[in-house]
Amino acid sequence: MASPFESFHFAGKKALIRVDFNVPLDKQTYAIGDDNRMRAAVPTIVKILKDGGSVILMSHLGRPKEGPETKSSLIHITGHLQSLLTKAVGKEVLVQFANDCIGQEAIDKSAALQAGEVLLLENLRFYKEEEKGDAAFAEKLSKLGDVYVNDAFGTAHRAHASTAVIAQFFAPENKMFGLLMEGEVKAAELVLHKAEKPFTAIIGGAKVSDKILIIENLLERATDIIIGGGMAYTFMKAKGGSIGKSLCEDDRLITALEILEKAAAKGVNIHLPVDSLVADNFAADANTQVAESNQVPDGWMGLDIGPKAIDSFTAAITRSKTILWNGPMGVFEMEKFQAGTKAIAIAVAKATADGAYSLIGGGDSVAAVNQFGFADQVSYVSTGGGAMLEYFEGKVLPGIAAISNS
Numbered sequence: 001m002a003s004p005f006e007s008f009h010f011a012g013k014k015a016l017i018r019v020d021f022n023v024p025l026d027k028q029t030y031a032i033g034d035d036n037r038m039r040a041a042v043p044t045i046v047k048i049l050k051d052g053g054s055v056i057l058m059s060h061l062g063r064p065k066e067g068p069e070t071k072s073s074l075i076h077i078t079g080h081l082q083s084l085l086t087k088a089v090g091k092e093v094l095v096q097f098a099n100d101c102i103g104q105e106a107i108d109k110s111a112a113l114q115a116g117e118v119l120l121l122e123n124l125r126f127y128k129e130e131e132k133g134d135a136a137f138a139e140k141l142s143k144l145g146d147v148y149v150n151d152a153f154g155t156a157h158r159a160h161a162s163t164a165v166i167a168q169f170f171a172p173e174n175k176m177f178g179l180l181m182e183g184e185v186k187a188a189e190l191v192l193h194k195a196e197k198p199f200t201a202i203i204g205g206a207k208v209s210d211k212i213l214i215i216e217n218l219l220e221r222a223t224d225i226i227i228g229g230g231m232a233y234t235f236m237k238a239k240g241g242s243i244g245k246s247l248c249e250d251d252r253l254i255t256a257l258e259i260l261e262k263a264a265a266k267g268v269n270i271h272l273p274v275d276s277l278v279a280d281n282f283a284a285d286a287n288t289q290v291a292e293s294n295q296v297p298d299g300w301m302g303l304d305i306g307p308k309a310i311d312s313f314t315a316a317i318t319r320s321k322t323i324l325w326n327g328p329m330g331v332f333e334m335e336k337f338q339a340g341t342k343a344i345a346i347a348v349a350k351a352t353a354d355g356a357y358s359l360i361g362g363g364d365s366v367a368a369v370n371q372f373g374f375a376d377q378v379s380y381v382s383t384g385g386g387a388m389l390e391y392f393e394g395k396v397l398p399g400i401a402a403i404s405n406s
Helices: 036-051 074-089 104-112 128-132 135-142 165-169 179-193 208-218 232-238 250-266 307-318 339-353 363-371 385-392 398-404
Strands: 014-018 054-058 095-098 118-121 147-150 175-177 199-203 224-227 269-271 275-279 288-292 301-305 322-326 357-360
Touching (some): 074 118, 104 118, 128 135, 147 398, 175 398, 179 385, 179 398, 199 307, 208 224, 208 250, 232 250, 250 269, 269 307, 275 307, 301 307, 322 385
Parallel strands (some): 014 054, 054 118, 095 118, 147 175, 199 224, 199 322, 322 357
16 A cells, blocks of 8 residues: 555655655765765655656755754765765756755745755754744744655654654655654564564664663563673672673662563563683773683673673574564674674574564664675665664654654
């Protein structure tokens, strides 16, 4: 069945699209370091242009504190955006730029926009009203277009003017998700509400405190939860193990035990790394050895999962029908400590090839699958780290609710 966006005919309409073009720029040259977020929005823009509509794009970039600043200007990405769209459409697409998102230039250029043309507005966060969710600011933005399209899943967890508040100024039939947002929501809902069992969640990262809510929500849904990364040592210490200098949140030891107790009561298998690759220093050239994760020598720290842990985690992933991966197994940015995360990526890709549905959600796991070249071998790679995390914590995302509940 066609979605509201797919079945909407944009001919003669000005579509105001909230995109997430918050891309890394080189500090000297302003060259784009990673254009994935821009590429992800292209199909939505192209559909509107091919329908005979015009497009007004609004986004934030960086965290400007005191109004306009050169380093956070979206003017730096106009050339690359133009080449991406020209290639996708098959003929030249001119991308115009407005030096303000609500000023006279934005009003005039929006009004003059013709079918097949694109206008990129200046950084929304040059106005403090954007992050405050100011209704008057949102209303000014809304007047620039006929139809509102939210395609910025990466900011869906923020109740900002352009991501949520603006929706109230459009009739229900004139506000919708773009293709990227639809894909993100569909993938997340599939894993959270329609997961085929066995369902394995792989949760990594440094801190238990960052992942408590997602683990507790997944205890209601998953059959297996794999815990890796620095957070695993808090669990090891809670169980009475010796963890040397490994990362540990001493104020979360009771929390870790409570999670283990809840899992046991619900029949959820919690997989902790039986062994670790430990180092005598947090450095790329540190001395390393393999140790049991609950017997880390004094003065040493766990920086990756060990070979036995890789084998047991791989076995759990291989028999899964649904997989959610959020967070790395170790300090994969350093070559010595990337074997665990890479092994998980390989296992997830293999399970996917065997028919499992796999969702990679969260910044570091996304970076890992991209770095190791597995992004095209999993079912879905999410563009929204914080938004995906909050979705899996069971929270209502304002950017989704603003359209779904209207």
